[in-house]
Amino acid sequence: KRIRNVSQKEENIRCLTLLGHFGFECLPYQLVNRSIQQGFSFNVLCVGETGIGKSTLIDTLFNINFKEHKSSHFYSNVGLRVQTYKLQESNVQLKLTVAETVGYGDQVNKEASYQPIVDYLDAQFEAYLQEELKIKRSYFEYHDSRIHVCLYFISPTGHSLKSLDLLTMKKIDRKVNIVPLIAKADTVSKNDLQKFKSNIMSELAGNGIQIYQFPEDEEPTAQMTSLKEHLPFAVVGSMDEVKVGKRMVRGRQYPWGVLQVENENHCDFVRLRDMLLCTNMEDLKEQTHTQHYERYRCHRLQKMGFTDVGPDNQPISFQEIYEAKRQELYEQCQREEEQLKQKFMQRVKEKETEFKEAEKELQDKFEHLKKVQQEETMKLEEERKQLEAEIIDFYKMKAASESLQAQTCTNTKKD
Numbered sequence: 510k511r512i513r514n515v516s517q518k519e520e521n522i523r524c525l526t527l528l529g530h531f532g533f534e535c536l537p538y539q540l541v542n543r544s545i546q547q548g549f550s551f552n553v554l555c556v557g558e559t560g561i562g563k564s565t566l567i568d569t570l571f572n573i574n575f576k577e578h579k580s581s582h583f584y585s586n587v588g589l590r591v592q593t594y595k596l597q598e599s600n601v602q603l604k605l606t607v608a609e610t611v612g613y614g615d616q617v618n619k620e621a622s623y624q625p626i627v628d629y630l631d632a633q634f635e636a637y638l639q640e641e642l643k644i645k646r647s648y649f650e651y652h653d654s655r656i657h658v659c660l661y662f663i664s665p666t667g668h669s670l671k672s673l674d675l676l677t678m679k680k681i682d683r684k685v686n687i688v689p690l691i692a693k694a695d696t697v698s699k700n701d702l703q704k705f706k707s708n709i710m711s712e713l714a715g716n717g718i719q720i721y722q723f724p725e726d727e728e729p730t731a732q733m734t735s736l737k738e739h740l741p742f743a744v745v746g747s748m749d750e751v752k753v754g755k756r757m758v759r760g761r762q763y764p765w766g767v768l769q770v771e772n773e774n775h776c777d778f779v780r781l782r783d784m785l786l787c788t789n790m791e792d793l794k795e796q797t798h799t800q801h802y803e804r805y806r807c808h809r810l811q812k813m814g815f816t817d818v819g820p821d822n823q824p825i826s827f828q829e830i831y832e833a834k835r836q837e838l839y840e841q842c843q844r845e846e847e848q849l850k851q852k853f854m855q856r857v858k859e860k861e862t863e864f865k866e867a868e869k870e871l872q873d874k875f876e877h878l879k880k881v882q883q884e885e886t887m888k889l890e891e892e893r894k895q896l897e898a899e900i901i902d903f904y905k906m907k908a909a910s911e912s913l914q915a916q917t918c919t920n921t922k923k924d
């Protein structure tokens with residue numbers, strides 16, 4: 510009876526087909542739409558020796574010909590060439606920034622080769638921090654240039670890492686997600702490549718170098734496990750189209766055959782591309798923000814004197830820190846002012862004594878000259894008196910002699 514009732518009811522029901530999703534199951538679609546409208550941005554740093562294949566790999570990854578100039582081997586310092594491209598694939602826009610090292614590994618003394626790279630990474634963090642600290646922030650227009658991934662190109666020696674590789678990676682591993690790559694992997698045989706890969710991984714671990722860690726899921730997917738196993742990715746880049754059978758494929762033509770860039774049995778290019786573009790780009794960005802930038806921000810704010818807890822381990826507010834800093838600065842200014850005053854007084858005193866000494870010296874000199882002059886005058890006066898006496902004597906003698914002469918003449922005449 511009941512069954513009959515149901516079927517009677519069903520006859521009266523109008524069946525509607527769903528036109529779309531409804532309820533909060535739609536939330537992800539809002540995110541997708543917003544992301545498509547805003548577009549995506551991705552910042553890559555390529556570190557590797559000159560001519561190791563950095564530009565070719567970027568071209569192959571993004572399927573575009575950037576027509577890059579080749580660098581010379583004679584730069585005295587390592588530099589960075591940064592370029593930003595606006596790419597579009599169907600309705601998805603991507604703002605890609607590529608920073609490529611110039612002259613890396615070309616100097617005789619390679620000790621400071623890592624410094625420009627470290628400075629560049631820090632400068633991008635600093636720019637973001639300054640934007641974050643502004644009162645009026647404009648995240649929408651702001652171009653976030655923090656590097657999301659560093660593709661480190663290892664020379665295909667088939668042997669082991671160079672000390673320059675270890676030094677540089679050690680210096681940047683807390684600042685960026687490092688993905689190690691064996692460049693020009695077509696130059697290493699399959700057997701050598703396996704040994705080379707395991708040598709590199711054990712050397713990295715032995716030196717405590719932290720490379721990019723794939724996200725740890727409870728149940729890791731087969732794809733993730735495969736990606737991890739293939740690290741460091743042995744990559745080959747090429748923009749050349751080569752004919753294989755009836756198909757045109759991207760590859761490198763050799764006298765003995767064709768290396769297909771997008772063939773997983775030939776190299777790890779596809780694994781790298783999948784990881785960067787399809788599976789891990791968002792995680793790379795997230796790790797950049799939550800780990801590397803956070804570390805930089807924490808260090809910088811602590812250096813500026815900010816802290817979350819006071820000396821007594823009690824939470825301390827921003828206002829309190831600000832007041833304490835202001836007081837500290839005021840006291841420091843006072844101290845410096847006092848020091849400057851004292852220095853000034855000291856200098857004035859020194860100058861005063863200097864002037865007094867000079868004055869005394871001049872006075873002494875004057876007194877001495879005066880004395881000499883007085884003595885000279887007295888001497889001259891004496892000489893003058895003596896001369897006058899001599900003149901008087903002379904006139905006396907002259908008069909006496911004249912009178913004597915006159916007497917003698919008179920006596921002679923008388924005779």
Ligand code: GTP
Nearest residue numbers: 558559560561562563564565579580693744745746
């Ligand atoms: P600079 O920017 O000048 O430092 O060089 P780069 O590292 O960008 O290298 P670039 O991509 O300009 O490649 C240099 C040369 O290496 C070119 O002749 C490329 O054809 C060749 N090359 C690039 N990738 C590969 C590769 O995977 N295998 C082989 N065998 N050659 C490659």
Ligand code: MG
Nearest residue numbers: 563564577609
């Ligand atoms: Mg280049």
